[in-house]
Each structure stands twice: as structure tokens, then as C-alpha cells.
Amino acid sequence: MKNPYVPMPVKLKAVRLENETGDLKTFDLVFVNSGDAENFKFVCGQFAMLSINGVGEAPFGIASSPLTKEVLRFTVKKYPKGVLTTALHNLSEGSTLGLRGPLGNGFPLEKMTSKNLLVVGGGFALTTLRALTKYVLHEKNRPHYGDITLFVAARDPGEMLYKDDLAEWSKRNDIEIVQTIDKPVEDWPHKVGFAAPVLKDLAPSAQNTTAVVCGPPIMIETCIKVLAGLHFPDEEIITSLEMKMKCGIGKCGRCNIGSKYICKDGPVFTYKQLKELNSVTV
Numbered sequence: 001m002k003n004p005y006v007p008m009p010v011k012l013k014a015v016r017l018e019n020e021t022g023d024l025k026t027f028d029l030v031f032v033n034s035g036d037a038e039n040f041k042f043v044c045g046q047f048a049m050l051s052i053n054g055v056g057e058a059p060f061g062i063a064s065s066p067l068t069k070e071v072l073r074f075t076v077k078k079y080p081k082g083v084l085t086t087a088l089h090n091l092s093e094g095s096t097l098g099l100r101g102p103l104g105n106g107f108p109l110e111k112m113t114s115k116n117l118l119v120v121g122g123g124f125a126l127t128t129l130r131a132l133t134k135y136v137l138h139e140k141n142r143p144h145y146g147d148i149t150l151f152v153a154a155r156d157p158g159e160m161l162y163k164d165d166l167a168e169w170s171k172r173n174d175i176e177i178v179q180t181i182d183k184p185v186e187d188w189p190h191k192v193g194f195a196a197p198v199l200k201d202l203a204p205s206a207q208n209t210t211a212v213v214c215g216p217p218i219m220i221e222t223c224i225k226v227l228a229g230l231h232f233p234d235e236e237i238i239t240s241l242e243m244k245m246k247c248g249i250g251k252c253g254r255c256n257i258g259s260k261y262i263c264k265d266g267p268v269f270t271y272k273q274l275k276e277l278n279s280v281t282v
């Protein structure tokens, strides 16, 4: 049996800066061994551990769709004192790193079929939501979902992630996209305001709609509050939790909330589950 702690070698095929601040980079990885590529089956919402030999390892959400076979995509925010994220940002194309996964549970795509989808994201948490959006918009999958609305929040236009994707999706007539930034900026053609109040004004009806909200904790908290106020049922509000992790496979006890391990039972939970775990303040 394969040792789950041993990473698979992956090569950095392409890397690019995502934002003006310069602390978000997107990495396209390819497996070194073709067998690893074939065996790596994941669902949107799952994450993987990325590692650099002699530096460390950390979890990152998978930003590419499972239907994109060519590369695995991650977007990484570099923290000033972050050991691994700084080292990742210093890598150049062609470097080899390690990957363990896929890990965690992912979004409940089966349960979401035939529903309308409201996807709300901000910051690097947009990673797994990008995977989800790409996946549901794929011609094979789009007929299985109702109306799709994507809310994207960023501090300012320069911090907006995945601008190419947003531009491409904006041309389609089968997805509604709302982009918002915190404060007014000249020539910004979209909304201004924090995610929660904009969501309150423009969210679609809760009727037959599943909402997926990922972002910084304050954004998740305020947006869930808005959605609950708009009568979205607790089990139809889905989010993804972030917590310090070590093993990523439910063995080390580093990431539990009550009886649940975020790495194994999550990171995706419904609001109903979070309430049962007493892990929400909303």
C-alpha cells in the first residue's frame, strides 16, 4: 500500500503573479510520473499538501477543474514570515516540488445538481471556487444546474483574482457575475462595497438555491449571516474551513473541531454541520 506521507514529485510548469500587491502567485503543476497523473482523481473543493524538500509542507486548495487534465493549479498567498509560501514564491519554472493528495471531502456536487448555485468568494479562497465554477460551466455539466451566480469580492481592482477567467465567464449568458471592491476607484465598472452588503442587495432567491461561500473568516461570517437572513436553509449554505494542518489525513489530531477533523471530514461543511459543531458565531 502506498505510504500517504510520501509526496509525489511534480514540476512547476508555469507560474504567474495574480495581484498588484505581489503576494499572490498561481502555479501550474504537472506530475513527473505519468502513473501519478492517472491516479490523481479529485473533486472540486479538495486540497493538496505542497512541499519543498528541506523547507516544509502546507495545504492549498486545488484551483483547477477535475476536467482539466493538463495541469493542476494552485494559487498561493505569501506571508511575510511564511516559511513555505515564501519558498514557493521564490521557485522558478521547471523546479520540482512535492504533492500529497487529493485530501479532504470537496463540495457535494451530486446534491447540488438541478439546483441554482450562488458562489461567493474572496481572497485566495477563490481557488476552489474557481475549480467549482469551471466545472459547472463545462458543457457536459452546465445542463445539470439551474441559474448560476458568482459574487467575487476584492480589496481593489488590482487584487481581483483570475481576471482572465472572469472576463471569459462575463461573455457567457448562462452565469451572472457580480464583482465588488471595498472602496470606489475611478473607472471601476462594477459594484463597490464589502461582500456582505452587496450580497444582501443582489443575492438571488433562496428558492431551490445552494450557496457556497469561501473567503477570509470575517467575510464568511458576514455573508452567512446575510444568507441566513435571506432564508437560505442551513443545509444549503456551504463553506470551507481553514486551519493549521500537519498530516492532512486525520491522523495527527492537529485540526479537529469537536469530533471532526477539518482535513478529513472537511474542509467543506454546511452551515448546519457547523452549528452542530458549535463552531460558528453567526
Ligand SMILES: Cc1cc2nc3c(=O)[nH]c(=O)nc-3n(C[C@H](O)[C@H](O)[C@H](O)COP(=O)(O)OP(=O)(O)OC[C@H]3O[C@@H](n4cnc5c(N)ncnc54)[C@H](O)[C@@H]3O)c2cc1C
Residues within 6 Å of the ligand: 047, 056, 058, 059, 060, 061, 062, 075, 076, 077, 078, 079, 080, 081, 082, 083, 084, 085, 086, 124, 125, 127, 241, 242, 243, 244, 245, 267
Ligand atoms: C484546507 C486549506 C486550504 C488552503 N488553501 C489555500 C490556498 O488555496 N492558497 C493559499 O494561499 N493558502 C491556502 N491555505 C492556507 C495555507 O495553508 C497557509 O497560508 C500556509 O500553511 C502558510 O504556510 P507557511 O509555511 O508559509 O507559513 P508558516 O511558516 O506556517 O507561518 C508563518 C507566519 O505566516 C503567517 N500566516 C501563515 N498562514 C497564515 C494564514 N492562513 N493567515 C494569516 N497569516 C498566516 C502567520 O503570521 C504565521 O505566523 C489553505 C489552508 C487550508 C487548511
Ligand code: FES
Residues within 6 Å of the ligand: 244, 245, 246, 247, 248, 249, 250, 251, 252, 253, 254, 255, 256, 261, 262, 263, 264
Ligand atoms: S491535520 Fe492531522 S488530523 Fe488533520
